[in-house]
Amino acid sequence: xxxxxxxxxxxxxxxxxxxxxxxxxxxxxxxxxxxxxxxxxxxxxxxxxxxxxxxxxxxxxxxxxxxxxxxxxxxxxxxxxxxxxxxxxxxxxxxxxxxxxxxxxxxxxxxxxxxxxxxxxxxxxxxxxxxxxxxxxxxxxxxxxxxxxxxxxxxxxxxxxxxxxxxxxxxxxxxxxxxxxxxxxxxxxxxxxxxxxxxxxxxxxxxxxxxxxxxxxxxxxxxxxxxxxxxxxxxxxxxxxxxxxxxxxxxxxxxxxxxxxxxxxxxxxxxxxxxxxxxxxxxxxxxxxxxxxxxxxxxxxxxxxxxxxxxxxxxxxxxxxxxxxxxxxxxxxxxxxxxxxxxxxxxxxxxxxxxxxxxxxxxxxxx
Amino acid sequence: xxxxxxxxxxxxxxxxxxxxxxxxxxxxxxxxxxxxxxxxxxxxxxxxxxxxxxxxxxxxxxxxxxxxxxxxxxxxxxxxxxxxxxxxxxxxxxxxxxxxxxxxxxxxxxxxxxxxxxxxxxxxxxxxxxxxxxxxxxxxxxxxxxxxxxxxxxxxxxxxxxxxxxxxxxxxxxxxxxxxxxxxxxxxxxxxxxxxxxxxxxxxxxxxxxxxxxxxxxxxxxxxxxxxxxxxxxxxxxxxxxxxxxxxxxxxxxxxxxxxxxxxxxxxxxxxxxxxxxxxxxxxxxxxxxxxxxxxxxxxxxxxxxxxxxxxxxxxxxxxxxxxxxxxxxxxxxxxxxxxxxxxxxxxxxxxxxxxxxxxxxxxxxxxxxxxxxxxxxxxxxxxxxxxxxxxxxxxxxxxxxxxxxxxxxxxxxxxxxxxxxxxxxxxxxxxxxxxxxxxxxxxxxxxxxxxxxxxxxxxxxxxxxxxxxxxxxxxxxxxxxxxxxxxxxxxxxxxxxxxxxxxxxxxxxxx
Numbered sequence: 001x002x003x004x005x006x007x008x009x010x011x012x013x014x015x016x017x018x019x020x021x022x023x024x025x026x027x028x029x030x031x032x033x034x035x036x037x038x039x040x041x042x043x044x045x046x047x048x049x050x051x052x053x054x055x056x057x058x059x060x061x062x063x064x065x066x067x068x069x070x071x072x073x074x075x076x077x078x079x080x081x082x083x084x085x086x087x088x089x090x091x092x093x094x095x096x097x098x099x100x101x102x103x104x105x106x107x108x109x110x111x112x113x114x115x116x117x118x119x120x121x122x123x124x125x126x127x128x129x130x131x132x133x134x135x136x137x138x139x140x141x142x143x144x145x146x147x148x149x150x151x152x153x154x155x156x157x158x159x160x161x162x163x164x165x166x167x168x169x170x171x172x173x174x175x176x177x178x179x180x181x182x183x184x185x186x187x188x189x190x191x192x193x194x195x196x197x198x199x200x201x202x203x204x205x206x207x208x209x210x211x212x213x214x215x216x217x218x219x220x221x222x223x224x225x226x227x228x229x230x231x232x233x234x235x236x237x238x239x240x241x242x243x244x245x246x247x248x249x250x251x252x253x254x255x256x257x258x259x260x261x262x263x264x265x266x267x268x269x270x271x272x273x274x275x276x277x278x279x280x281x282x283x284x285x286x287x288x289x290x291x292x293x294x295x296x297x298x299x300x301x302x303x304x305x306x307x308x309x310x311x312x313x314x315x316x317x318x319x320x321x322x323x324x325x326x327x328x329x330x331x332x333x334x335x336x337x338x339x340x341x342x343x344x345x346x347x348x349x350x351x352x353x354x355x356x357x358x359x360x361x362x363x364x365x366x367x
Numbered sequence: 368x369x370x371x372x373x374x375x376x377x378x379x380x381x382x383x384x385x386x387x388x389x390x391x392x393x394x395x396x397x398x399x400x401x402x403x404x405x406x407x408x409x410x411x412x413x414x415x416x417x418x419x420x421x422x423x424x425x426x427x428x429x430x431x432x433x434x435x436x437x438x439x440x441x442x443x444x445x446x447x448x449x450x451x452x453x454x455x456x457x458x459x460x461x462x463x464x465x466x467x468x469x470x471x472x473x474x475x476x477x478x479x480x481x482x483x484x485x486x487x488x489x490x491x492x493x494x495x496x497x498x499x500x501x502x503x504x505x506x507x508x509x510x511x512x513x514x515x516x517x518x519x520x521x522x523x524x525x526x527x528x529x530x531x532x533x534x535x536x537x538x539x540x541x542x543x544x545x546x547x548x549x550x551x552x553x554x555x556x557x558x559x560x561x562x563x564x565x566x567x568x569x570x571x572x573x574x575x576x577x578x579x580x581x582x583x584x585x586x587x588x589x590x591x592x593x594x595x596x597x598x599x600x601x602x603x604x605x606x607x608x609x610x611x612x613x614x615x616x617x618x619x620x621x622x623x624x625x626x627x628x629x630x631x632x633x634x635x636x637x638x639x640x641x642x643x644x645x646x647x648x649x650x651x652x653x654x655x656x657x658x659x660x661x662x663x664x665x666x667x668x669x670x671x672x673x674x675x676x677x678x679x680x681x682x683x684x685x686x687x688x689x690x691x692x693x694x695x696x697x698x699x700x701x702x703x704x705x706x707x708x709x710x711x712x713x714x715x716x717x718x719x720x721x722x723x724x725x726x727x728x729x730x731x732x733x734x735x736x737x738x739x740x741x742x743x744x745x746x747x748x749x750x751x752x753x754x755x756x757x758x759x760x761x762x763x764x765x766x767x768x769x770x771x772x773x774x775x776x777x778x779x780x781x782x783x784x785x786x787x788x789x790x791x792x793x794x795x796x797x798x799x800x801x802x803x804x805x806x807x808x809x810x811x812x813x814x815x816x817x818x819x820x821x822x823x824x825x826x827x828x829x830x831x832x833x834x835x836x837x838x839x840x841x842x843x844x845x846x847x848x849x850x851x852x853x854x855x856x857x858x859x860x861x862x863x864x865x866x867x868x869x870x871x872x873x874x875x876x877x878x879x
Contacts, residue, residue: 019766
């Protein structure tokens with residue numbers, strides 16, 4: 001107490017950028033765990049599941065999961081802020097109906113109809129974003145409401161009918177392969193472009209840093225000059241736009257515009273995002289994990305379908321996997337603290353090497 | 368110290384006795400020597416500056432905290448309350464400044480929450496409950512409908528309900544922690560009447576207040592605390608306001624706070640007529656380059672709120688904020704940063720830091736907008752930009768990617784300061800710069816602030832520690848109930864003057 005601090009003219013120290021070696025930081029993450037699981041399931045299926053290595057498996061896998069892949073991108077950003085958007089599948093349905101009606105009744109060409117549908121998706125997202133960001137309502141409640149609202153409008157516009165009269169040029173394009181004979185459909189091109197855009201936005205911009213800060217501590221983010229309201233607003237707008245785009249694809253892929261298209265898709269998207277290592281409480285997650293999460297669910301479903309399992313069994317497996325992925329981190333913490341307790345039972349050297357106050361590391365990990 | 372204790376009593380055995388009670392939170396010793404002796408049939412005032420340890424003492428008696436050492440006796444028996452329920456059961460009731468009632472339950476239900484009188488079949492006996500509530504209110508001499516909902520009741524009425532609850536529990540000791548802070552004059556008078564009638568019934572009362580007029584009007588005995596320790600107990604009839612103030616602040620303002628004089632430059636911040644309804648009113652002041660202006664006052668006087676409004680984290684109703692002569696848009700923290708302002712907020716863990724975030728991310732969290740190359744912001748750019756600031760403030764950490772949550776309070780505060788100094792601000796607003804940090808870091812922070820002022824930065828420092836304000840500030844603005852009640856130059860600023868201006872109820876100016 002008597003001794004004052006060392007004078008500030010002491011030689012300035014430098015800091016190591018990282019406390020742990022590269023391999024630990026790069027490999028011991030939930031994202032890598034999902035990627036490893038994906039690779040394992042994929043190689044196992046290739047070796048053991050009949051016809052899994054056939055030319056159509058991957059092709060249909062991509063065709064079928066494309067809407068989920070697309071919507072999972074902005075959904076990841078929304079969930080990292082600690083919010084959620086349950087209305088995405090309804091926007092898919094509304095966009096699908098709009099493309100059908102605008103093409104059939106108004107005689108608009110597909111690109112123009114698609115553009116209008118995406119703009120309506122922007123409006124849908126803007127309503128969500130306004131209510132969540134600026135009015136401050138909980139996104140769970142708001143988007144349950146708009147889930148019903150947008151779906152209601154979609155079904156109301158088209159009733160129980162379906163528009164199926166689309167030009168072949170466009171429905172073929174939705175199913176076309178990038179190169180003849182390859183397993184990769186052209187829809188992967190817009191997906192990869194959007195993936196690059198969202199990965200840049202989330203991981204390599206100040207805006208993206210703000211997204212994480214909002215998820216971890218929105219008050220501190222506000223005090224640092226992050227515009228919390230505006231950030232949330234724009235994330236919901238992006239989600240609406242991408243969902244509408246997925247709706248356009250969905251319509252052309254199946255050649256059918258119906259009000260109940262993609263019902264329940266929102267839960268598949270959210271399940272995949274969470275499986276990919278994004279915390280439902282916000283503040284953590286990365287896009288490579290999310291992409292692996294979507295593909296993992298896709299690979300498991302198509303492998304099990306080839307093994308003639310019913311949808312119910314597939315759902316049970318994927319549901320269990322999701323629960324496992326959510327409890328895995330806290331289970332890990334529990335194990336670690338158990339290990340720590342047995343170690344400290346024996347006389348151990350003082351674990352604090354910095355001489356600082358005791359560390360509360362677990363509080364962070366428990367999230 | 369203890370031999371000075373002379374109870375002004377008629378010799379009756381005290382109902383509550385504390386002797387040498389201690390309590391630390393981490394490295395901070397909130398209470399070093401908690402000593403208090405309350406007789407039945409007496410209203411005992413407990414006074415002291417912010418941080419003198421009054422609240423900690425009350426919380427130990429109430430069972431919120433457990434003491435680290437010392438003696439606590441209630442009705443002559445040594446006790447150690449593990450929970451508020453235990454202390455309540457023993458007969459102690461605490462009435463807080465803002466009671467927390469269940470707004471959607473009736474007044475009666477609030478009083479009898481958890482111990483409703485029952486009929487057969489475990490049905491609640493509403494009739495008996497209302498009858499008892501009515502008789503309680505009659506005894507207290509207040510006119511309240513026991514059947515109405517608690518929602519919408521004034522704070523004064525809510526306190527009365529808490530008191531009624533305490534009486535129905537037959538509490539022998541009532542502690543009132545700044546009960547009058549939110550009350551009007553009439554309400555204060557009614558509360559006092561109730562308090563006196565409880566005293567006459569032979570209960571013991573402890574009254575915590577910053578208002579000397581109320582202390583003298585209501586209480587018979589007073590205990591003064593300072594720096595977590597007991598100073599003196601005396602009969603109020605034998606003392607004066609000046610004597611009490613001297614006891615509250617009586618400590619040397621030593622070299623602990625070394626503000627070196629710096630040349631004062633142009634006006635950097637100019638605030639005019641800043642008003643936010645119900646929070647602060649008509650606040651005007653200027654801060655010049657090289658100057659440290661201290662904002663003193665009691666907790667809750669509106670100092671932090673003024674700082675937040677100036678920086679734009681909160682909006683305000685009217686008034687202007689100018690930096691270097693240019694008006695700063697209200698409610699726009701990013702604009703304030705661009706103009707050259709920085710705010711180190713009051714609550715480090717909630718407002719200052721993302722505790723889960725790494726040291727580097729936290730330090731870079733404001734300057735990162737300028738760190739992108741070709742639109743790409745990388746983690747290593749953040750590391751490079753934050754490392755020199757961490758070094759400048761001597762942040763103790765193994766690596767830049769360690770989460771801030773793993774650090775001590777003092778180190779966290781350094782990270783927050785680094786984060787804002789990295790923006791190279793013209794004006795630094797720093798709210799409670801040394802709250803909850805160790806002595807060594809404290810003096811580092813003080814030296815740093817002094818250096819920064821020497822380099823021409825304008826600094827606004829909010830502090831509840833009077834010696835810190837008096838030692839560091841070139842000028843002291845005292846905030847009282849949302850208004851600036853006094854402006855004192857360094858030479859004129861004495862602890863007594865600041866305390867008087869901070870506790871004054873009426874609106875006359877105190878001139879230096």
